[in-house]
Amino acid sequence: MDKSKSTAAVPWYQSRDFWLKFLASSWTYLFLIAIVIFFSLTGRGFFTIRNFSNILVASTLVMMMAVGQTYVIITSGIDLSIAFTVGLASVICATVMRDLALAGTAIEVAIAAGVLSGMLVAIIPGLVNGYLVAWVKVPPFIATLGMYGIVRGASFLLTDGQQVVGGLPVALRDSLSSIGNGSLLYSIPEIGLVFFSRPADLTPLQLRGTDLLLPYPVLIAAIVVLVFGFILGRTQFGRHTYVIGGNEDAAIRAGINVKRHLLIIYCISAFTASIAGILHVFRFTGGSPLAGEQALLSSVAAVVIGGTNLFGGEGRLSGTVVGALIIATLTTGLVILNIDALWQFIIVGVIIIVAVLVGRVQQSLERRQLT
Amino acid sequence: MSDSPILKVRGVSKFFGGLTALNNVDFWVNAGEVVALLGDNGAGKSTLIKCISGVYRPDHGQITFNGHDITGQAPMAIRSLGIETIYQDLALAENLDVGANVFLGKEKKKRLLGLIPVTDDDYMRAEAAKALQKLDIHIPSLRQKLVNLSGGQRQAVAIARAIYWNARLIIMDEPTAALGVPEQRKVLEVIRTLRDQGIPIILISHTMQDVMDVADRMVVMLRGRVAANVPRAEATVDLLVKHIIGAGEMS
Ligand SMILES: Nc1ncnc2c1ncn2[C@@H]1O[C@H](COP(=O)(O)OP(=O)(O)O)[C@@H](O)[C@H]1O
Numbered sequence: 148m149d150k151s152k153s154t155a156a157v158p159w160y161q162s163r164d165f166w167l168k169f170l171a172s173s174w175t176y177l178f179l180i181a182i183v184i185f186f187s188l189t190g191r192g193f194f195t196i197r198n199f200s201n202i203l204v205a206s207t208l209v210m211m212m213a214v215g216q217t218y219v220i221i222t223s224g225i226d227l228s229i230a231f232t233v234g235l236a237s238v239i240c241a242t243v244m245r246d247l248a249l250a251g252t253a254i255e256v257a258i259a260a261g262v263l264s265g266m267l268v269a270i271i272p273g274l275v276n277g278y279l280v281a282w283v284k285v286p287p288f289i290a291t292l293g294m295y296g297i298v299r300g301a302s303f304l305l306t307d308g309q310q311v312v313g314g315l316p317v318a319l320r321d322s323l324s325s326i327g328n329g330s331l332l333y334s335i336p337e338i339g340l341v342f343f344s345r346p347a348d349l350t351p352l353q354l355r356g357t358d359l360l361l362p363y364p365v366l367i368a369a370i371v372v373l374v375f376g377f378i379l380g381r382t383q384f385g386r387h388t389y390v391i392g393g394n395e396d397a398a399i400r401a402g403i404n405v406k407r408h409l410l411i412i413y414c415i416s417a418f419t420a421s422i423a424g425i426l427h428v429f430r431f432t433g434g435s436p437l438a439g440e441q442a443l444l445s446s447v448a449a450v451v452i453g454g455t456n457l458f459g460g461e462g463r464l465s466g467t468v469v470g471a472l473i474i475a476t477l478t479t480g481l482v483i484l485n486i487d488a489l490w491q492f493i494i495v496g497v498i499i500i501v502a503v504l505v506g507r508v509q510q511s512l513e514r515r516q517l518t
Numbered sequence: 519m520s521d522s523p524i525l526k527v528r529g530v531s532k533f534f535g536g537l538t539a540l541n542n543v544d545f546w547v548n549a550g551e552v553v554a555l556l557g558d559n560g561a562g563k564s565t566l567i568k569c570i571s572g573v574y575r576p577d578h579g580q581i582t583f584n585g586h587d588i589t590g591q592a593p594m595a596i597r598s599l600g601i602e603t604i605y606q607d608l609a610l611a612e613n614l615d616v617g618a619n620v621f622l623g624k625e626k627k628k629r630l631l632g633l634i635p636v637t638d639d640d641y642m643r644a645e646a647a648k649a650l651q652k653l654d655i656h657i658p659s660l661r662q663k664l665v666n667l668s669g670g671q672r673q674a675v676a677i678a679r680a681i682y683w684n685a686r687l688i689i690m691d692e693p694t695a696a697l698g699v700p701e702q703r704k705v706l707e708v709i710r711t712l713r714d715q716g717i718p719i720i721l722i723s724h725t726m727q728d729v730m731d732v733a734d735r736m737v738v739m740l741r742g743r744v745a746a747n748v749p750r751a752e753a754t755v756d757l758l759v760k761h762i763i764g765a766g767e768m769s
């Protein structure tokens with residue numbers, strides 16, 4: 148009697164734990180699918196290639212900021228300064244491009260120089276953050292809050308207090324837009340699939356019906372995600388990132404150069420933020436010190452929703468990607484349903500709390516499985 | 519003195535401001551020997567092992583290991599000579615699995631497509647499993663994060679890491695202090711296994727029974743000095759306690 152009871156009980160609990168574990172580890176994916184289905188059923192024009200393409204393009208800003216933020220949070224840090232590193236990169240990038248183009252430099256050269264200088268200048272706050280955190284032992288929240296103010300001020304000084312860097316020559320703007328609002332692959336009515344760029348002689352009807360199947364900003368973001376996801380998940384550098392987040396003391400005693408590692412981590416954060424800033428220049432053919440301001444909290448939210456532990460040592464970039472997609476889908480979906488965008492903050496807030504709770508359940512499930 | 523000390527500490531003193539933490543200490547470990555280091559709180563045990571492992575630089579005296587003068591060398595240099603110290607906090611990354619911890623900071627790499635260096639996790643797990651097997655330790659799943667393992671299992675992982683990297687002297691600071699009784703037994707078994715493999719050990723412990731069980735020799739410290747040096751054959755709990763509380767001179 149006793150025996151049959153226990154043998155019957157084991158598969159039952161096992162399967163319940165299996166489903167709980169499955170839910171805990173993949174609820175973000177399921178949630179993303181659920182809101183996509185919900186908005187598709189309720190929102191007119193949501194379930195279209197054009198809309199999905201728009202959501203993906205819109206997600207790149209938060210996504211790029213969240214990639215670096217994931218690294219920083221895994222080391223149990225936080226980077227607030229990227230709120231304005233994005234803007235700094237966009238301002239530098241747009242200004243350099245504009246001034247070179249106006250001075251008669253070839254457009255391609257002006258664009259390349261703008262992109263490079265945007266990236267290089269944006270690394271500076273990363274270096275300062277890393278130095279303050281690793282060497283001076285300033286808590287990351289404080290160090291990057293300081294840089295938040297400094298970078299903001301510096302960006303506005305560079306634009307003479309203006310919120311936008313405009314005045315780019317038309318030829319330059321066209322080139323930027325052909326990438327920022329372009330696609331590797333188009334689907335055009337009556338023509339079909341076209342690679343690289345839109346034909347020049349489209350009818351208004353064809354223009355309106357054109358879908359961007361592989362928008363360049365999404366491709367660029369995908370490459371950044373893949374490269375940094377690979378580094379985090381497969382390389383020694385990634386492993387050391389987890390070690391530092393798990394036990395910094397152990398990392399030091401194991402001979403890991405923790406200071407140098409943290410310096411690089413904060414530079415990665417600045418770098419991916421600079422990609423966001425440069426994408427902004429291509430999409431909107433100008434720069435703005437405020438380009439990333441609104442996305443800071445969303446980037447942290449994406450990381451946390453994606454399952455990264457705010458205390459460090461745990462997290463994956465794939466989770467962050469899903470987190471960023473959830474936020475972008477919500478934003479667009481609520482607009483289409485004509486619901487006040489403020490609801491987005493409430494919903495995201497709730498998911499963040501759920502994410503933290505699910506993380507805890509997951510930990511206790513892992514522990515229970517052993518006994 | 520002794521036949522073949524591999525570690526010799528001669529006349530070592532260490533001061534913290536006006537406080538004398540170590541006062542002209544002589545100490546040695548022979549090949550294959552388990553030496554217990556005893557003494558009341560503040561007697562200087564931890565300071566002595568930190569001088570040996572390079573955390574502190576002695577103010578006087580000399581420390582040699584296998585004939586090399588290691589006095590005042592950096593911790594990493596001393597570790598690379600084969601002196602592994604397992605502190606109470608173990609210095610493990612509890613968010614990672616056994617393989618990652620045995621190879622902490624020295625990750626085994628392979629080349630992806632013959633080109634890109636990536637961590638070879640399967641190799642590290644397999645090697646960690648072998649190291650644990652040598653210690654006769656069983657861990658339910660090698661993919662488990664350490665945070666899900668018991669205290670004794672974690673201690674075993676720390677020891678496995680030390681021997682995997684060819685430790686030639688293992689120093690343990692109160693390895694059983696935070697453990698339940700069955701776990702303590704397991705760690706003592708591991709220490710015996712290590713001794714049978716000829717690896718010398720310095721064991722700091724407050725538990726008399728542990729010490730009587732595994733040590734070949736007991737060194738008692740008192741207020742920064744070595745108060746007694748007792749071979750296992752002559753040791754009794756009474757005698758050791760007398761030395762620890764400073765009543766040993768009377769007997
Ligand atoms: N870093 C330090 N700074 C100042 N005093 C210390 C330091 N480390 C140890 N001491 C002092 O040295 C003495 C010996 O300490 P310790 O070696 O930790 O003793 P034990 O490990 O035997 O309990 C104690 O009085 C302690 O307070």
Ligand SMILES: [Mg+2]
Nearest residue numbers: 560563564565
């Ligand atoms: Mg101590």
